[in-house]
Amino acid sequence: MPRQSDVEERLMNAAMDLIWEHSYGSTSVDAICEKAGAKKGSFYHFFESKSELAVKALEADWQRKKARMDEIFSASVPPLDRLRSYFKHVYEGQTKAHGECGAVLGCPYCTIGCEIGTQDRAIGDQVHKILDRNAKYFESAIRDAHAQGLISAPDAKAKAQMLVAFFQGSLAQARIENDVRPLQRLADGALELLGAKSAKAAK
């Protein structure tokens, strides 16, 4: 097997960065190639279209984050602490990105999904799939919290969807306002939404 290269990975990373910071529509293949230090011919050697790149880049991005998710949502951690520490992690990540690029960027999946979900089914489905995976972590934490009597959530799936909506809405708000403040109260708001007994008491 001849020459091995990391151009494919560099292209996906560059694409995620640019699309997240700007948007899918305003990110050109040329710009992605330039940022990745690759030529257009290489781009189309690895991907058959910009759309296909987006789908694969989204998947790769999720896979990169998955390990961290598994750690944060470890079953060995008390369920509400999982949520607390996840929201803290998100807040810190957003704050860091803000420092680096001067803008609060919100959730890349939701932003891309809203932008082109109605036009490009492949990308829309990919985003949907990833958000579902994310919701599963919420769902099992909620189910565990219910089982332990920490909250009352007989329908864990429905509660998880509500929590995802609140979470994604907060991220969208933060992106639009270019302000991390809506994300500061993410954990408290989530616990309040779940009706956690000691929402305010818990430090």
Added chain:
Amino acid sequence: MPRQSDVEERLMNAAMDLIWEHSYGSTSVDAICEKAGAKKGSFYHFFESKSELAVKALEADWQRKKARMDEIFSASVPPLDRLRSYFKHVYEGQTKAHGECGAVLGCPYCTIGCEIGTQDRAIGDQVHKILDRNAKYFESAIRDAHAQGLISAPDAKAKAQMLVAFFQGSLAQARIENDVRPLQRLADGALELLGAKSAKAAK
């Protein structure tokens, strides 16, 4: 004063329709002109750029909706009923749009804001302003509900922001999944989030 025309209005309406259904980036000035039955020269007679059109179209869109908002959020209506009937109104509007164009389109403000808020400050600020106006309706309904002892919300503004996040998140979810289901439980979810005493009891 010579010839009066409705081309300006037609252009703004066409722009909102196309941008809402597709996206800002994938909506060309040519497409807007075609849908409005106008020529490009006319476009640039009324608007100095695509960005300026977007700002004005957003404002005009909000002004069109404002009367309905004032009616729904009338102080003569019990506060929680205002929210209930608003969410019902949104659900019906989304269902209707779905029937007409085959896709659940979510909130145009949020979608546009997420897409280009980081790139075009004028559009981002306009979206921010409109979403703030929307939140004000929630806020006063929540404050009234608190005053009447229907809910406990000492900080009405914070609660309203949470509600906006949940609301916008649900709309984003619906757009991404192309499914109105996340919007069916909007009213119930909102009342649950607000800790309304008779969230489930109320029909």
Added chain:
DNA sequence: AAGGTTGTTGACTGATTAGTCAACTATAAG
């Protein structure tokens, strides 16, 4: 009916877009 203002037209520009392609090069297996 004259003149000035407002609105309309379509052809135009130059930049940018996604995507193509044939020739080229590096490499690892035989």
Added chain:
DNA sequence: CTTATAGTTGACTAATCAGTCAACAACCTT
């Protein structure tokens, strides 16, 4: 060392993009 394969290159389309412009038409005021 040979050769098939994987990866690289840059020049190339053809379409589309936002925006320009000078000439033209309709209308109100006077």
